Amino acid sequence: MANVHISTDDLDAMEKRFRALFVNSLAGFKSANLVGTQDAEGNTNLAIVSSVVHLGADPALMAMIARPNTTRRDTLDNIRATGSYTFNHISPAMVKQAHQTSARYPKHVSEFDAVDLQWEHSEAVTAPYVVGSPLAIGMQLEEIQHLAINGTELVIGRIIEIRMQEDAIGTDGFVDIEALGSITVSSLDSYHSTRSLGRLSYAKPDREPEYL
Amino acid sequence: MANVHISTDDLDAMEKRFRALFVNSLAGFKSANLVGTQDAEGNTNLAIVSSVVHLGADPALMAMIARPNTTRRDTLDNIRATGSYTFNHISPAMVKQAHQTSARYPKHVSEFDAVDLQWEHSEAVTAPYVVGSPLAIGMQLEEIQHLAINGTELVIGRIIEIRMQEDAIGTDGFVDIEALGSITVSSLDSYHSTRSLGRLSYAKPDREPEYL
Numbered sequence: 001m002a003n004v005h006i007s008t009d010d011l012d013a014m015e016k017r018f019r020a021l022f023v024n025s026l027a028g029f030k031s032a033n034l035v036g037t038q039d040a041e042g043n044t045n046l047a048i049v050s051s052v053v054h055l056g057a058d059p060a061l062m063a064m065i066a067r068p069n070t071t072r073r074d075t076l077d078n079i080r081a082t083g084s085y086t087f088n089h090i091s092p093a094m095v096k097q098a099h100q101t102s103a104r105y106p107k108h109v110s111e112f113d114a115v116d117l118q119w120e121h122s123e124a125v126t127a128p129y130v131v132g133s134p135l136a137i138g139m140q141l142e143e144i145q146h147l148a149i150n151g152t153e154l155v156i157g158r159i160i161e162i163r164m165q166e167d168a169i170g171t172d173g174f175v176d177i178e179a180l181g182s183i184t185v186s187s188l189d190s191y192h193s194t195r196s197l198g199r200l201s202y203a204k205p206d207r208e209p210e211y212l
Numbered sequence: 213m214a215n216v217h218i219s220t221d222d223l224d225a226m227e228k229r230f231r232a233l234f235v236n237s238l239a240g241f242k243s244a245n246l247v248g249t250q251d252a253e254g255n256t257n258l259a260i261v262s263s264v265v266h267l268g269a270d271p272a273l274m275a276m277i278a279r280p281n282t283t284r285r286d287t288l289d290n291i292r293a294t295g296s297y298t299f300n301h302i303s304p305a306m307v308k309q310a311h312q313t314s315a316r317y318p319k320h321v322s323e324f325d326a327v328d329l330q331w332e333h334s335e336a337v338t339a340p341y342v343v344g345s346p347l348a349i350g351m352q353l354e355e356i357q358h359l360a361i362n363g364t365e366l367v368i369g370r371i372i373e374i375r376m377q378e379d380a381i382g383t384d385g386f387v388d389i390e391a392l393g394s395i396t397v398s399s400l401d402s403y404h405s406t407r408s409l410g411r412l413s414y415a416k417p418d419r420e421p422e423y424l
Contacts, residue, residue, distance in 0.1 A: 002348065002375035007336065011272050011371065018385035023269035025387035026349055026374060028301055029396035029406060030266070031240030053242070053265055055277060056362040057235035060223050065267060065275070089240055095409055096421055103415035114417070124219065136214065137238055142361060149354060149368060150268040156361060159223065162238060163214035173230035174399050175237035184241035184396055184406060187386050189414070189424075192406035194241060197304055197395065199402045203315035205326070209308055212401075 025187040032185040034098055035064070036086040036119065036128040037078035044119055044128045046111035047075045048098045050185045052087055060159040062087065062139065065152050074107060076144075079155060083141040084126035088133035089182040095191045124161045134180035135164040174199070237399040244397040246310055247276070248298040248331065248340040249290035256331055256340045258323035259287045260310045262397045264299055272371040274299065274351065277364050286319060288356075291367060295353040296338035300345035301394040307403045336373045346392035347376040386411070 014022060030050040038044045055061040064087075066076045079085050090098045097115040105114050112119050112128070119128035125138030138161035145154040168176050178194045185191055200209040226234060242262035250256045267273035276299075278288045291297050302310045309327040317326050324331050324340070331340035337350030350373035357366040380388045390406045397403055412421040 002377065004376060004378035004381075005334065005336075006374040006376075008272075008372050014385065016270070019272075020269045021385035022381065022387060023272045023371070024266055025385075025389060026272075026347065026371065027264050027266040027274055027299075028243030028245060028389065028394055029241050031242065033240060051265055052239050053263055053277065054236055054239045055359070055364060056279075057232045058228070059362065060220075060231075060235045060238075061362060062239055063277070065265065067268075087239075092409055096412065099412045099421050100415050103417045105417050109417075122217065124217075133214075135238065145357070145359075147267070147357075147368070150271065150273060152267060154366065156359070159235070159238065160220050162218040164216060165214065166216035169216075169234070173226065173233035173237075174402065175234060177237060177240065177398050178402075178404060182240055183409065186389050186406075190386065190390075190411045191409040192390060193409055194396060194398075194404035194406050197307055197403040197405055200308065200311045202401070203312050205315045205317050205321075209311050 021187050029184045029186055029192065032090045032098070032183050032191070034088040034090060034101065034130050034133070035075050036088060036130055037075050037084070038082065038127055039078050040081050044110045044112050045074045045078055046101050046117065046130070048101045055156060061142070062137070062157060062159060064155045066155055067152055076153060076155070079141055080144070082126055085139045085141070085157065086125060086127045086129050087137040087139060088130035089135040089177065089180070091132065091134050091181040092183055092193055094132065095183065099189070122161060122163070129163065134182050135162070135175070135177060137162050233399050241396040241398055241404065244302045244310070244395050244403070246300040246302060246313065246342050246345070247287050248300060248342060249287050249296070250294065250339055251290050252293050256322045256324050257286045257290055258313050258329065258342070260313045267368060273354070274369060274371060276367045278367055279364055288365060288367070291353055292356070294338055297351045297353070297369065298337060298339045298341050299349040299351060300342035301347040301389065301392070303344065303346050303393040304395055304405055306344065307395065311401070334373060334375070341375065346394050347374070347387070347389060349374050
């Protein structure tokens, strides 16, 4: 099936932007979230990220990889300053606006205003939520680990609030994020909706898994 | 839109398996990869993971979060022992077999044999690749960082080989993993194919993004 084998020499020879698109394609489909923050004065900030990952269920933790020297620096500064941030899933209707938050706006410009998305606050979380997000999560910073290998930062936080439509939560705890309209991203700029192939039963060595 | 706000108290009150399905749903859609490894004696091992993330393009790095005390411990032991592993995207035809690798087989059983997937080796990589994977990546271990907050391990590796169909690589470096047939996963057991919503142009503050 594979008819090309790409080596490290091939990677090294790639033009910078080509390599960025190429290597960012390789991990597979990624979560698509808008990270909402605000600074100590209450100025809001919004940034699209594709690096949010589940870290643990108990305690409920999520991690995000932040790259310094990108527009996400405001986000990281705000998280350090306030300890508060939100993850907001992206719906198909919000894709263009979500993507546009990656433009390098001046520091005093809120991406909420620039891309015309509304924010709202909850009692539990200082950071702003995105109005209309299909599933939104309030986060409290736990720690930031510097990854010396390439200068990125691993931002680890605890989930302190979740906002969504209740009927998306199954009787077993599964949340149907496809039904909610959450999308996924590949590489740097490609957005995708999903189509369920089904859920499979808990795997045990002595039997085949079955579709639930 | 959101009609339920779930608090930390609500999370704490959830039954263990319910909470696992629930919290694993929250980050969004996740990459779906089979991790191929072998021990020092050449015994192969295969495990499905949804925690592979892009870490950087130059150098080309990917990270994976490994949970001790799960079936993935063999995987982690093998990676430590050999420094070599592969990430293999999963196609719709392979979903049941891929899911079944999460069953707790005895240590001497290769999941390749147990779920009836074939392996192959390349000259560049010690670890086994999954035959028929739409996109496969050979990895060299760089470092493992222990995340004390919940006892997980962040496994960071360098990409040393990529195997796929050449015509999936666009002229700008973008790889059409949807066309290759790579799938995505949500929560612990839900598999999804994707449908493209389009690619958007590089975002700049003074103009709207356009579909490419």
